[in-house]
Amino acid sequence: MYRHPLKPIGQAEIDAYARDGVACLRQVFDRDWVNLLLEAWGKIRADINAGRPIYHLPQEFLDRDPKLKAEIASADDAMRKIDKAKTGFTGCKYMWHWDASFRKFALESPAGEAVGRAMGSDVVRFYWDQMFVKDAGCRVKTYWHADYPAWPVTGEMIPSLWIALSPIGKESCVETIAGTHSDKSMQWPRSFNSRGVAWDKNERPDFIDYEKLRGDPSVRFLAWDMEPGDAILIHPRVHHGGGDNPDATRDRIALSTRWIGDDIRWDPRVECVNTPGRPHAEMVRGAKPGAMAGDDDIFPVTWRREDAASQAAE
Ligand SMILES: O=C(O)CCC(=O)C(=O)O
Numbered sequence: 001m002y003r004h005p006l007k008p009i010g011q012a013e014i015d016a017y018a019r020d021g022v023a024c025l026r027q028v029f030d031r032d033w034v035n036l037l038l039e040a041w042g043k044i045r046a047d048i049n050a051g052r053p054i055y056h057l058p059q060e061f062l063d064r065d066p067k068l069k070a071e072i073a074s075a076d077d078a079m080r081k082i083d084k085a086k087t088g089f090t091g092c093k094y095m096w097h098w099d100a101s102f103r104k105f106a107l108e109s110p111a112g113e114a115v116g117r118a119m120g121s122d123v124v125r126f127y128w129d130q131m132f133v134k135d136a137g138c139r140v141k142t143y144w145h146a147d148y149p150a151w152p153v154t155g156e157m158i159p160s161l162w163i164a165l166s167p168i169g170k171e172s173c174v175e176t177i178a179g180t181h182s183d184k185s186m187q188w189p190r191s192f193n194s195r196g197v198a199w200d201k202n203e204r205p206d207f208i209d210y211e212k213l214r215g216d217p218s219v220r221f222l223a224w225d226m227e228p229g230d231a232i233l234i235h236p237r238v239h240h241g242g243g244d245n246p247d248a249t250r251d252r253i254a255l256s257t258r259w260i261g262d263d264i265r266w267d268p269r270v271e272c273v274n275t276p277g278r279p280h281a282e283m284v285r286g287a288k289p290g291a292m293a294g295d296d297d298i299f300p301v302t303w304r305r306e307d308a309a310s311q312a313a314e
Contacts, residue, residue, distance in 0.1 A: 001032045005110040006229070009117040013233075017118045021181025021235035022222055025161075028114045029229040033105060034165055037255060040101035041131060041165070044092050048079050056098040057276055065279035071192040088138030088245070093130035094276050102129055111161055111231075111257060112302030118233050121157050121261030122306070125289055125299040128276070134172065134245040134252040142242030143190070145207045146180070147258075150189035151236060152272035152280060156181075157261025160234045164226035166253040171223075172243040174232060174254070177210060178220035181235035194271035208239060260289050260299055 007027040017023040062069040095102035106126045116124040188204040245252040268280035277298035289299045
C-alpha cells in the first residue's frame with residue numbers, strides 16, 4: 001500500500017484547485033487501498049441489507065452529545081427502512097471511528113498528503129468520512145448544495161476529497177460548478193440539526209438549483225470519468241450535486257472524506273453538522289482544531305509539510 005499519491009500532486013492540480021475550487025486528482029490510491037475500503041463497505045452493506053444497525057460510535061460520544069445521539073438513531077433507522085429496490089441509494093458516515101479499515105485509510109493513506117499539497121496547507125487533520133453509494137440504475141440525485149454553511153467553522157481549508165471506489169462515468173460523478181468557491185453567501189444548510197431550527201428565508205438564501213441553468217454558457221459544470229483510486233478535491237464553498245446512476249450494469253461507489261487545514265477555527269452555529277467527539281457545546285469559538293485536550297485523537301494530524309520536506313532531504 002503506497003503512503004504517497006501514486007501520481008504526485010503537481011502544479012496543474014494546485015492551479016486547478018485555486019482557480020476552480022475543484023481539482024481532479026488522478027491515481028492517488030493504489031488498488032490495495034481501494035480493495036481495503038470496498039471490503040469494509042461490503043460488511044456495512046451486508047448489515048444494511050440484513051436490517052442491522054450500522055453505526056457503532058463510542059457510547060461516550062453519544063452520551064456527551066444528545067444531538068449526535070438523535071442523528072445517529074435517525075440515520076440507523078433510515079438505513080433499516082431503506083427500500084433498496086425503490087431507491088438503490090445507501091450510505092454511512094463517521095466509519096473511521098469504529099472500523100479498522102476506514103481508520104487505517106484516514107490515518108495512513110496518501111489522502112492527507114494529496115489534500116495538503118493541492119490546497120496548500122502545512123498541516124492536515126482528518127475530520128470525517130461518508131459513503132455515497134448509488135446502485136446500478138439508482139435514480140437518486142444528490143441535491144445541489146455547498147458544504148460550507150453546514151461546517152461549524154470559519155476559514156477556507158476544510159475541503160472534501162471525493163474518492164471513486166468503482167469505475168464511475170461522468171454522468172454518475174459528483175458534479176461541481178467551477179469558480180463558486182468565491183461565493184461567500186451562507187445558504188441555509190440541510191443538516192440534521194438545521195431541520196430543528198427555524199429558517200428565516202429572508203436572512204439566509206436557499207441553494208441554487210443548477211438543473212435550471214444547464215445550457216447557460218456562464219455556468220461551467222465540471223465532472224469526470226473516474227477510475228477506482230481517482231479523486232476530486234472540492235473546496236467547501238463550491239456548489240455541487242451528485243449524479244444519479246443511469247448505468248444499469250455497475251454500482252457507483254464513492255467515499256467522501258473531509259479534511260481540516262491551517263486556517264480553520266471553530267464556529268459552532270446551531271444549524272451546523274454534529275462532530276463526533278466534540279459537541280458544539282464543547283467547541284471554543286475561535287479556537288484552532290488541535291488546541292484542546294483530546295483534539296489529536298478526534299482530529300488527528302495525517303500530514304505535515306515539514307515532515308515531507310525532511311523525508312525528501314534524507
Ligand atoms: O456523491 C454524491 O452524490 C454527493 C457527494 C457530496 O455531496 C459530498 O461529498 O459532499
